[in-house]
Amino acid sequence: MYTGKLVFSQVMEHLPLHVFHQCVDRYNGNYKVKEFSCSNSISAWHSLS
Numbered sequence: 001m002y003t004g005k006l007v008f009s010q011v012m013e014h015l016p017l018h019v020f021h022q023c024v025d026r027y028n029g030n031y032k033v034k035e036f037s038c039s040n041s042i043s044a045w046h047s048l049s
Contacts, residue, residue: 006045008045012042012045017042024039
């Protein structure tokens with residue numbers, strides 16, 4: 001099993017959080033989301049790395 005960092009984690013290390021929020025707003029990333037928002041998702045991915 002691969003034990004290094006996931007590609008997503010590597011990208012998020014270099015992407016400022018405010019840029020991520022801008023992308024979510026621009027592309028309606030939270031459209032029809034009731035509980036598990038994009039911010040929650042990003043937190044979960046960070047905890048995996």
